[in-house]
Amino acid sequence: MAQLTLKNLGKSFDGTDVIADLSLDVADGELVCLLGPSGSGKSTVLRMVGGFETPERGAILIDGEDVTDVPPEKRPTGMVFQSHALWSHMSVADNVAFGLKLRRLPKAEIRRQVTEALDLVGLGDFGARRVWQLSGGQQQRVAIARALVLKPKILLLDEPFASLDQHLRERLREELRDIQRRLGITTLFVTHGQDEALALADRIIVLRGGEIEQAASPDRMYRSPETRFVAGFIGSMNFPACDMRGGRADHPLFPVEAVVPNGPIELAIRPEALTVSPGRSAGMSARVHRQTDYGTHLLLDIVLEDGARLKAMCPPSGAFEAGQEVGLSASHVALFRDGVKLAEVRPDQRAGLREVAHV
Ligand SMILES: Nc1ncnc2c1ncn2[C@@H]1O[C@H](COP(=O)(O)OP(=O)(O)OP(=O)(O)O)[C@@H](O)[C@H]1O
Numbered sequence: 001m002a003q004l005t006l007k008n009l010g011k012s013f014d015g016t017d018v019i020a021d022l023s024l025d026v027a028d029g030e031l032v033c034l035l036g037p038s039g040s041g042k043s044t045v046l047r048m049v050g051g052f053e054t055p056e057r058g059a060i061l062i063d064g065e066d067v068t069d070v071p072p073e074k075r076p077t078g079m080v081f082q083s084h085a086l087w088s089h090m091s092v093a094d095n096v097a098f099g100l101k102l103r104r105l106p107k108a109e110i111r112r113q114v115t116e117a118l119d120l121v122g123l124g125d126f127g128a129r130r131v132w133q134l135s136g137g138q139q140q141r142v143a144i145a146r147a148l149v150l151k152p153k154i155l156l157l158d159e160p161f162a163s164l165d166q167h168l169r170e171r172l173r174e175e176l177r178d179i180q181r182r183l184g185i186t187t188l189f190v191t192h193g194q195d196e197a198l199a200l201a202d203r204i205i206v207l208r209g210g211e212i213e214q215a216a217s218p219d220r221m222y223r224s225p226e227t228r229f230v231a232g233f234i235g236s237m238n239f240p241a242c243d244m245r246g247g248r249a250d251h252p253l254f255p256v257e258a259v260v261p262n263g264p265i266e267l268a269i270r271p272e273a274l275t276v277s278p279g280r281s282a283g284m285s286a287r288v289h290r291q292t293d294y295g296t297h298l299l300l301d302i303v304l305e306d307g308a309r310l311k312a313m314c315p316p317s318g319a320f321e322a323g324q325e326v327g328l329s330a331s332h333v334a335l336f337r338d339g340v341k342l343a344e345v346r347p348d349q350r351a352g353l354r355e356v357a358h359v
Contacts, residue, residue: 009022096142228340
């Protein structure tokens with residue numbers, strides 16, 4: 001199918017750099033999610049790839065061919081927007097057929113391709129309906145069919161499911177993933193939902209202030225965030241602070257040995273990496289402040305003696321009471337200083353935690 005290359009892209013609005021110098025390779029058939037907070041430049045990157053914004057610097061290549069100055073309608077890209085921009089008075093089939101008509105394909109061929117595209121998104125029987133007669137999820141499926149019917153080399157989606165309720169969003173996400181795999185189409189998907197990115201992507205690109213903060217598989221992004229920003233942005237994370245002295249973090253609950261220069265650090269601990277047991281911790285008192293039952297797990301809000309708050313995930317069977325004193329231990333801790341990861345440590349039977357990976 002197709003490979004996408006972004007080379008040193010730069011874009012500013014009103015004299016302010018929104019994208020400073022962004023380079024990215026998307027492999028043939030890969031689904032890449034651009035993830036980041038509002039205003040981080042995700043849509044701007046996508047719109048530049050689609051030809052709706054012009055970069056001031058850099059180049060966009062599709063299969064090695066420079067398309068930077070090619071207008072959107074001539075690019076081998078198909079775009080799906082959050083607001084699907086369908087013509088509500090027209091039939092579903094006519095909406096999907098629109099681009100093919102512009103290409104002046106024979107009528108019978110248009111009908112065949114429209115049917116094929118609607119079948120692909122599970123709307124084979126809906127061709128004659130008016131768009132306004134469809135649900136939000138069905139309308140978004142039509143928008144995807146309309147993009148795919150033109151057989152683009154690259155599929156671009158800008159928060160396509162953001163306006164749908166959670167169940168529908170999850171279903172459409174799975175359907176899109178199936179379609180994308182079946183077609184093997186190279187895809188760039190913009191979202192600010194980390195769960196969406198974790199569920200969909202082959203690779204996640206976290207954008208922050210128009211720059212790539214980290215690029216990694218969902219698994220790696222979750223298990224081994226490289227920066228404090230990514231650690232806090234993806235999933236839930238506790239960040240108890242302490243000092244590093246003589247190769248030892250002096251946190252009373254989470255003593256960590258690591259080759260890290262002395263000075264203040266933050267320990268990054270996932271709620272599911274904390275083990276909570278009844279009784280008092282050796283180093284410092286910790287009490288359950290609140291317990292929320294999510295069915296699949298309990299989420300404990302724990303207050304430490306020094307006032308710090310931690311979230312801990314427990315099996316649904318291990319209920320605690322508010323105010324109960326508990327013991328805590330961590331199975332995986334990363335050390336951050338000035339926003340950057342210094343080391344990652346896992347437990348050791350002899351001495352609590354010791355360093356296993358030094359970054
Ligand atoms: N046409 C425009 N004119 C002026 N500023 C713009 C324009 N488009 C985007 N911007 C600015 O560029 C920055 C990046 O915007 P962009 O829409 O790419 O971010 P985003 O990460 O997609 O955010 P969101 O998740 O809110 O859609 C923002 O500060 C935005 O205000």
